[in-house]
Amino acid sequence: xxxxxxxxxEFLVESHENLDQLDSDLVALEQDPTSRxxxxxxxxxxxxxxxxxxxxxxxxLEALTHAGESLLSKLRDGELQLTPEVTGALLTMVDAIRSLxxxxxxxxxxxxADHSELIATLNRLQQPGADAAPAERRRRSPAAPAGPPxxxxxxxxxxxxxxxxxxxVTAQDVGDPRPIGEILVSQGSxxxxxxxxxxxxxxxxxxxxxxxxxxxxDRLDSLMRLMGELVLTxxxxxxxxxxAGDAALVRASARLNLITTELQExxxxxxxxSIDNLWSKLPRVTRDxxxxxxxxxxxxxxxxxxxxxxxxxxxxxxxxxHLVRNAVDHGIxxxxxxxxxxxxxxxxxxxxxxxxxxxxxxxVRDDGAxxxxxxxxxxxxxxxxxxxxxxxxxxEREIVNLIFLxxxxxxxxxxxxxxxxxxxxxxxxxLEKIGGxxxxxxVIGAGTTFHVKIPLTLAIIPALTVLCAGDRYAIPTVNxxxxxxxxxxQAQAGIERISGAPVYRLRGKLLPLIYLDRELExxxxxxxxxxxxxxxxxxxxxxxxxxxxxxxxxxxxxVVKPLSSQLEHVPVxxxxxxxxxxxxxxxxxxxxxxxxxxxxxxxREQARAAPGDAEPARPRTGPALLVASxxxxxxxxxxxxxxxxxxxxPAGSVEHVGSxxxxxxxEEILPLVRLGGDLGPRARAEDDALTVVVCxxxxxxxxxxxxxxxxxxxxxxxGRGAGADPLGTAVVRHRxxxxxxxxQAVREAGPRPYDPPxxxxxxxx
Amino acid sequence: MSAAxxxxxxxxxxxxxVEVTAVQEVIRYQPMTRVPLAPAALAGLIxxxxxxxxxxxxxxxxxxxxxxxxxxPTDVIVRTNDGLVSLLVDRIxxxxxxxxxxxxxxxxxxxxxxxxxxxxxxxxDHALLLRLDVQGAVELPPPAGGxxxxxxxxx
Numbered sequence: 001x002x003x004x005x006x007x008x009x010e011f012l013v014e015s016h017e018n019l020d021q022l023d024s025d026l027v028a029l030e031q032d033p034t035s036r037x038x039x040x041x042x043x044x045x046x047x048x049x050x051x052x053x054x055x056x057x058x059x060x061l062e063a064l065t066h067a068g069e070s071l072l073s074k075l076r077d078g079e080l081q082l083t084p085e086v087t088g089a090l091l092t093m094v095d096a097i098r099s100l101x102x103x104x105x106x107x108x109x110x111x112x113a114d115h116s117e118l119i120a121t122l123n124r125l126q127q128p129g130a131d132a133a134p135a136e137r138r139r140r141s142p143a144a145p146a147g148p149p150x151x152x153x154x155x156x157x158x159x160x161x162x163x164x165x166x167x168x169v170t171a172q173d174v175g176d177p178r179p180i181g182e183i184l185v186s187q188g189s190x191x192x193x194x195x196x197x198x199x200x201x202x203x204x205x206x207x208x209x210x211x212x213x214x215x216x217x218d219r220l221d222s223l224m225r226l227m228g229e230l231v232l233t234x235x236x237x238x239x240x241x242x243x244a245g246d247a248a249l250v251r252a253s254a255r256l257n258l259i260t261t262e263l264q265e266x267x268x269x270x271x272x273x274s275i276d277n278l279w280s281k282l283p284r285v286t287r288d289x290x291x292x293x294x295x296x297x298x299x300x301x302x303x304x305x306x307x308x309x310x311x312x313x314x315x316x317x318x319x320x321x322h323l324v325r326n327a328v329d330h331g332i333x334x335x336x337x338x339x340x341x342x343x344x345x346x347x348x349x350x351x352x353x354x355x356x357x358x359x360x361x362x363x364v365r366d367d368g369a370x371x372x373x374x375x376x377x378x379x380x381x382x383x384x385x386x387x388x389x390x391x392x393x394x395x396e397r398e399i400v401n402l403i404f405l406x407x408x409x410x411x412x413x414x415x416x417x418x419x420x421x422x423x424x425x426x427x428x429x430x431l432e433k434i435g436g437x438x439x440x441x442x443v444i445g446a447g448t449t450f451h452v453k454i455p456l457t458l459a460i461i462p463a464l465t466v467l468c469a470g471d472r473y474a475i476p477t478v479n480x481x482x483x484x485x486x487x488x489x490q491a492q493a494g495i496e497r498i499s500g501a502p503v504y505r506l507r508g509k510l511l512p513l514i515y516l517d518r519e520l521e522x523x524x525x526x527x528x529x530x531x532x533x534x535x536x537x538x539x540x541x542x543x544x545x546x547x548x549x550x551x552x553x554x555x556x557x558x559v560v561k562p563l564s565s566q567l568e569h570v571p572v573x574x575x576x577x578x579x580x581x582x583x584x585x586x587x588x589x590x591x592x593x594x595x596x597x598x599x600x601x602x603x604r605e606q607a608r609a610a611p612g613d614a615e616p617a618r619p620r621t622g623p624a625l626l627v628a629s630x631x632x633x634x635x636x637x638x639x640x641x642x643x644x645x646x647x648x649x650p651a652g653s654v655e656h657v658g659s660x661x662x663x664x665x666x667e668e669i670l671p672l673v674r675l676g677g678d679l680g681p682r683a684r685a686e687d688d689a690l691t692v693v694v695c696x697x698x699x700x701x702x703x704x705x706x707x708x709x710x711x712x713x714x715x716x717x718x719g720r721g722a723g724a725d726p727l728g729t730a731v732v733r734h735r736x737x738x739x740x741x742x743x744q745a746v747r748e749a750g751p752r753p754y755d756p757p758x759x760x761x762x763x764x765x
Numbered sequence: 766m767s768a769a770x771x772x773x774x775x776x777x778x779x780x781x782x783v784e785v786t787a788v789q790e791v792i793r794y795q796p797m798t799r800v801p802l803a804p805a806a807l808a809g810l811i812x813x814x815x816x817x818x819x820x821x822x823x824x825x826x827x828x829x830x831x832x833x834x835x836x837x838p839t840d841v842i843v844r845t846n847d848g849l850v851s852l853l854v855d856r857i858x859x860x861x862x863x864x865x866x867x868x869x870x871x872x873x874x875x876x877x878x879x880x881x882x883x884x885x886x887x888x889x890d891h892a893l894l895l896r897l898d899v900q901g902a903v904e905l906p907p908p909a910g911g912x913x914x915x916x917x918x919x920x
Contacts (some may be wrong), residue, residue, distance in 0.1 A: 229815050471799065520801035561817040565847045566905045570802045576810055576817040584798040584810040584817050 011052050012105050018045045022094050023284035026087055033082035043072040060110045061100050067122035068093045074126050089121050151180045159194030160184055220271055227267045228559040232578050234260040239580035272307040275353045278317050282324055289328045296346040297328055306353035308360045312454055315434045319427040323364040323450050331368035331448050362452040371442040373399040400442050404428040463558045467551030469522040472585045474558055474577055479590040483552060484535040491533045504546055513546045514597040540591045572596055627737055628706035630675040635737045642742040645694040672703045673745050695742050702746045767865045773858035777829035780892045783899050787843050791857050794837040804905040808853055820851040821903055843899050850903040863887045
């Protein structure tokens with residue numbers, strides 16, 4: 001009896017997998033209704049289930065699959081054409097099979113559910129007169145479940161009748177030792193050619209199943225744990241061998257090192273599954289959902305072979321499905337609306353997966369209506385999720401990203417699909433739990449794209465070991481951008497202060513600095529006086545900062561060990577690890593560290609914080625800014641909403657009225673203001689052409705002369721710099737930038753004719 | 766009436782006992798990795814055969830004075846709801862059998878948090894044995910949320 005239970009368990013597992021495959025095959029078939037390959041695959045799947053159910057005496061299942069199989073055989077043989085109705089009926093059948101299997105799994109018995117109507121539908125859809133020849137094949141041998149029996153294959157190919165095969169099987173049963181093919185040939189029922197063909201087919205079908213074995217996840221997990229221990233032991237013995245200086249030992253440990261690395265890769269790969277395991281369910285989800293919403297959606301999957309750890313795969317399943325449902329339900333417009341907007345009637349949903357920088361990137365992109373920042377802003381304001389002032393300083397992307405705030409819901413009408421309670425905030429927090437991040441970008445009318453980044457695996461990570469106040473700490477290299485070493489005079493002069501916060505100018509950009517010893521409160525009495533400054537440049541959630549440490553040791557693969565609950569209240573550690581010499585080192589949580597240091601724009605849990613405080617995982621709040629360079633090493637930021645145009649004027653076209661400079665601009669006279677003269681240390685030297693930012697405010701227009709347009713930044717200004725002071729400095733994307741008061745600049749260049757000159761005389765020709 | 770076997774050790778001159786069944790092993794002092802920003806009683810992390818284990822200094826946890834420089838504690842590895850934890854004690858003693866119900870109130874000399882972590886006192890021939898609440902001892906209040914450590918009175 002136990003054997004039978006085992007067979008049933010095996011059958012259930014196999015059938016569930018087959019059904020998932022069936023779902024995607026059927027949807028794929030709808031796109032390509034004549035594909036014999038797909039039809040063949042679908043037929044075989046149902047056929048396999050039917051055969052096993054017959055053997056296990058699950059009558060209802062058998063009756064149902066039999067009806068489906070008959071219909072499929074007609075389709076396969078080209079007697080019937082695939083219609084949406086047929087696809088629908090077959091999908092309904094898949095669901096019915098699933099529910100029957102679920103009942104068997106739960107109770108060991110078939111449920112009493114009545115599927116006679118469905119069976120009738122399946123039968124009706126077959127052309128009349130076509131008979132159930134497959135019924136003859138119902139009695140199949142239970143042996144070799146991995147491949148269909150030879151007799152069956154021969155019958156399938158028309159090489160013999162079901163009766164012939166049954167006769168041969170009976171002969172075997174009563175003691176004929178010969179293989180079934182041989183008996184059939186000797187009976188004169190078939191030819192040797194047919195038999196060898198059937199054997200080939202059988203071998204081909206079996207090879208797929210025989211090429212892999214099923215392993216319990218628990219065993220993989222314990223293998224993983226042991227692997228972790230081995231990595232540690234390897235690290236220790238390599239470290240000891242180096243100290244001992246025994247050549248043979250060094251060689252052996254080098255080899256151990258190599259093998260362990262390879263083994264580790266193999267073990268990690270064993271836990272890896274392709275994203276397709278998750279995606280294979282999505283065509284069905286998309287189809288059903290689109291149908292329920294009265295929409296038509298084409299699903300494109302790119303990068304199916306992308307692999308990630310099983311645990312992580314499971315963790316992203318729900319968030320990803322939610323994003324897909326959301327895209328179909330809210331993102332893609334109904335057909336009429338799409339046609340009206342000049343789009344293809346059928347919506348497009350693209351899922352992309354790819355590896356980048358040790359992380360898995362997932363994208364969910366639709367070509368729907370996009371997310372209207374105005375609607376989001378209104379909703380967020382209405383829900384009290386953001387303040388008005390705060391909102392005014394956000395750019396569009398930031399506003400759109402408000403959908404991840406807890407308690408946000410944009411579903412204007414609660415639809416059947418989206419009203420399920422799980423909001424975007426849950427998606428975000430679920431992804432963050434596994435060290436992932438999510439971000440959304442949207443263009444009104446053109447569509448929405450969600451970007452998800454998740455780590456490959458969580459158990460073994462490469463890390464940089466650093467020294468701080470005599471202790472060693474590990475920093476995940478995922479966050480590592482580069483190392484900077486300042487020596488001698490540079491160590492003192494290289495570090496500047498902005499609003500009291502230390503920064504380092506790294507290739508022209510300002511890098512906020514955090515001193516690890518001060519953050520951890522382990523600094524010595526003269527911790528800040530150093531001859532050499534080591535800066536570990538870290539990146540986390542689009543933010544960059546420098547972590548000042550006492551020493552940088554090496555990078556190595558470390559095994560993440562959890563910390564005990566006593567350390568729950570200390571958020572700056574992501575875990576601990578054991579180093580090569582056997583001592584314990586703490587793993588730093590880079591994001592938490594940045595937050596603890598109140599680094600601008602690195603807040604994560606401060607969604608409702610006061611304006612000016614850090615915002616979660618998004619760029620700074622504030623309007624988009626045009627950043628221009630003026631004079632030597634200086635930059636100004638001009639609110640983009642004030643900028644009308646960017647122009648270039650030949651230097652010779654500049655006319656002078658008193659000390660004022662004017663230029664003919666269309667029908668008007670445009671007064672120029674040399675920002676280099678106003679804000680910079682010296683005015684710009686005479687050049688062939690002037691780069692002019694044309695700004696308008698209060699009905700006046702003025703041209704601001706700059707050296708070059710540097711960038712347009714979407715991030716705004718940190719709260720402390722956003723005052724009315726025109727010379728207020730701010731760090732825009734870590735770059736020191738002077739915020740320009742456009743009103744002031746316009747006033748200075750205003751049309752009042754007798755204003756005293758505001759521009760130094762050096763602006764003249 | 767039932768008997769209990771207690772594994773005993775001394776902390777700042779006091780004799781403490783924990784259920785023998787709660788003790789996994791006793792090892793000599795292990796070098797520790799300190800954990801900045803952690804509660805003061807959290808002495809550090811040790812590597813116990815590849816496992817990272819938190820060490821709780823019982824002197825600090827119970828509000829006694831710190832060990833003199835150069836005096837090394839002993840690690841008593843105990844099983845708790847939160848996995849293995851190392852208790853740092855001064856010296857390990859013998860296993861003592863006590864009558865489970867014959868305990869008395871903890872002595873008046875023991876005050877503050879230390880008193881809360883004592884589940885009873887047993888008068889032995891040569892000393893008073895204090896039975897330690899292991900689970901309570903390893904649960905550390907967060908450092909910011911008020912000091913859980915009572916100022917120690919040097920003896």
